[in-house]
Amino acid sequence: MDSLTAALSSVRVTAARYPLLVTLAALLVARRLWRLKLRRLRTLPRAHERVLVLGASSGIGRAIAHEYAAAGARICIVGRRENELNLVADECANRFPKIAATWSSDRQDRVLAFSGDFSKAEDMLAVRDNLEQKWGGLDTLIVCAGVSALRPLLEVAGLERVGGAFVPPQVDVQGVQRTVAAASAAIQGNYLGPLVCAVIFIPFLSTTSRAPSILLVSSLAAVVPAPTRSLYTSSKASSLLLYQSLAIEHPSVAFSYIIPGTVEGDFRASAVDGGRVREADPNKHGLKRTVVAKRCMDMIDNGEKAVFMPVWYGRVAHFGYWLAPSLFEWLASRKYDFKAH
Numbered sequence: 001m002d003s004l005t006a007a008l009s010s011v012r013v014t015a016a017r018y019p020l021l022v023t024l025a026a027l028l029v030a031r032r033l034w035r036l037k038l039r040r041l042r043t044l045p046r047a048h049e050r051v052l053v054l055g056a057s058s059g060i061g062r063a064i065a066h067e068y069a070a071a072g073a074r075i076c077i078v079g080r081r082e083n084e085l086n087l088v089a090d091e092c093a094n095r096f097p098k099i100a101a102t103w104s105s106d107r108q109d110r111v112l113a114f115s116g117d118f119s120k121a122e123d124m125l126a127v128r129d130n131l132e133q134k135w136g137g138l139d140t141l142i143v144c145a146g147v148s149a150l151r152p153l154l155e156v157a158g159l160e161r162v163g164g165a166f167v168p169p170q171v172d173v174q175g176v177q178r179t180v181a182a183a184s185a186a187i188q189g190n191y192l193g194p195l196v197c198a199v200i201f202i203p204f205l206s207t208t209s210r211a212p213s214i215l216l217v218s219s220l221a222a223v224v225p226a227p228t229r230s231l232y233t234s235s236k237a238s239s240l241l242l243y244q245s246l247a248i249e250h251p252s253v254a255f256s257y258i259i260p261g262t263v264e265g266d267f268r269a270s271a272v273d274g275g276r277v278r279e280a281d282p283n284k285h286g287l288k289r290t291v292v293a294k295r296c297m298d299m300i301d302n303g304e305k306a307v308f309m310p311v312w313y314g315r316v317a318h319f320g321y322w323l324a325p326s327l328f329e330w331l332a333s334r335k336y337d338f339k340a341h
């Protein structure tokens with residue numbers, strides 16, 4: 001009793017001396033307790049979770065599919081390349097925990113694969129109807145599909161910078177049309193795809209799951225500008241704000257957004273504007289796909305809203321740009337090896 005009184009009085013003294021510190025600590029503890037309370041696995045055990053990953057034929061989406069399969073969830077993967085998708089389906093089937101075989105008689109329905117375009121309504125309606133028929137609903141939607149764009153906008157239009165001037169000095173009609181075509185492809189892959197899926201899957205999740213969740217794989221480029229990436233950054237920013245707004249319109253669905261910096265892999269192969277890759281050694285550096293995939297799973301389980309990866313790098317870049325825009329513009333030019341003159 002004496003020691004309890006002593007502890008309480010020392011907390012009181014500390015609180016009086018460092019009120020800000022104690023308030024911060026109390027807020028962190030409250031946040032942690034709130035998250036524990038929210039832990040989704042309590043209401044929805046992994047073996048019952050029905051997960052749809054859009055954009056799972058390669059990269060981060062493929063790693064996410066592996067993680068869910070290894071944890072014993074039911075998994076449906078979507079992408080346009082059928083051969084790649086079938087390989088990922090086999091990899092997922094091989095990763096299921098042995099015990100999962102005894103969970104139900106519908107073993108063959110634990111991994112589903114559909115080749116299709118996530119920006120096409122008919123393809124995604126077919127996915128929804130199949131899920132309804134095979135699983136009776138959906139709990140977790142992961143929107144990972146996306147396309148890159150790598151060139152300065154005026155280069156796409158056919159203008160090269162030589163010194164301080166453009167060659168040719170003005171753009172022609174074909175140049176404008178080429179730019180619009182590249183922008184349309186970026187919008188299709190990074191904005192319309194997420195939009196089509198939101199319209200189709202929000203009502204489906206809401207009516208068929210007791211813990212509906214949507215995770216959008218966004219990008220640091222959606223919140224911090226980058227040279228040679230204007231089409232990519234602007235199209236990714238649109239889908240992030242779309243989903244952030246939808247989260248307010250649909251509070252019964254848990255929305256999460258992962259905002260990673262560069263991730264290892266072949267994302268640049270999907271560039272909708274062609275062109276030369278400027279970064280040195282672009283495919284080997286960056287975050288590991290499996291690390292990003294595990295973090296996505298944690299976010300959904302814990303009901304976390306937005307996560308930057310790496311945390312400090314992302315937060316500093318995000319806030320730093322608004323505090324000191326010129327400094328961060330210079331840093332972005334260095335990162336992308338871009339010289340305006």
Ligand SMILES: NC(=O)c1ccc[n+]([C@@H]2O[C@H](COP(=O)([O-])OP(=O)(O)OC[C@H]3O[C@@H](n4cnc5c(N)ncnc54)[C@H](OP(=O)(O)O)[C@@H]3O)[C@@H](O)[C@H]2O)c1
Pocket residue numbers: 054055056057058059060061078079080081082084116117118119144145146147189193217218219220236259260261262263264265266267268270286
């Ligand atoms: N790599 C990075 O540095 C990085 C950094 C931050 C954020 N991200 C984001 O992470 C996500 C995944 O990128 P990643 O690095 O894993 O690249 P990736 O290996 O190229 O994966 C992209 C996936 O999206 C699918 N996809 C693209 N367009 C599609 C469409 N219209 N319909 C259906 N599926 C489509 C691709 O499959 P098919 O080609 O078979 O259709 C592929 O499975 C993207 O949204 C990207 O913006 C990437």
